[in-house]
Amino acid sequence: MRQVDSSSAFRYHWRIWRLIGAHPADPHTLWGRHYTVYATVWSIIFRLGMWLSVVVNFMLSTSLESFCESLSVAVPLTVENLKMFSLWRMRREILRTHEILHHLDGRIGSLTEQKIILEGIERAKYIFMCIFRAIAVILSIAILFLFVSKERLLMYPSWIPWDYKTSSFTVYLVTVMLHNIGFFENAMMVGNVDTYPGSCLIMLAAHTQALAHRVSRLGHDPPVTRYQCCAQLRRCIDDHQIIMTLFQSLEHSFSMSCFLQFFSTASAQCSICFFLIFVRIGIMQSVNMLFLFLTFTIQTLLLCYSAELVCHEGESLMRAVYDCNWLDQSVEFRRMIILMLARSQKPMIMRAGVFVPVQMNTFRMVCKGAYSMLTLLNEMHNSADG
Structure with missing residues (x-):
């Protein structure tokens, strides 16, 4: 059975963070010795x-039209920078969680558990690639729009301290190139x-x-003695405590990053819908x-989906306690299994900003909030026309 590395699911993330100045390089390398200067210059630009x-x-x-068009870019970019800082x-x-994942990787005891972890790694990588492909499509369409437009426009509404619209074509071309590079970098972030x-x-x-599968198999292997079964249960309880710590x-x-994402999605949905309609x-x-x-909608949808997965697997762990062969085990085993059952009954519901649950219901509330703001903007638009 080959070794599993859960942190490989985040390999691309940390490479990009190192590129954009958020993850210091090895201090013994040339880049590492000058990384602070590199990160400072990169962040300012x-x-x-x-x-x-x-x-x-x-x-x-x-x-109101230019307000909504600018809002659809300014608010999400502001929120993304705040999330980046958070x-x-x-x-x-966050890096300490990698150590916990490495420890849990060492607890894998069967091919089924290994398959579960590998599927999780592939799912995380697949979502990462899907989001970046969607971002690439958006940027490609924006560039194509620049080519077919008869006016001198930028990829997204931005303020430029010089007049690129009436200047020479060379000035406009340099402005567009610099502006596009800036948005490409921010898109990566x-x-x-x-x-x-x-x-x-x-x-x-x-x-x-994987832990739920391990628990459900307790007591079902005939060669294992009652003493060995108790030892296996103790390790499962330890793993459950580690998972709850993680x-x-x-x-x-x-917490703060997810809360900001909900706010960003609602404001972006509202302003873009107003602009389109x-x-x-x-x-x-x-x-x-x-x-x-x-893209804004799917990003939040995937976050809520991932949090729902955690909650669902927490409930599966509770059901796995009932699936183990506790009837044929010792009194000590039964006492410990009751303790684990009591601990696993607490739902694993992640909360954003301390009080907002990261769930599909919250995603629906975000969409409803965006619709409410859109209605308000529509009333402002009608009153302005009147």
């Missing part, structure tokens, strides 16, 4: 520069920040499922905004 560009453009909005602040605790919590939750669900660590690390725009721009809407 891409983090601060692009954020100021879209926020200033948002503040200079002169109509994850950067918690990176040491967005994809990374939005998929990492979900990937961690998927691996937590996989290890909970769950609490992830909840503490991602009430503003006359071309087909290419409509397609671009539609894909942007779908």
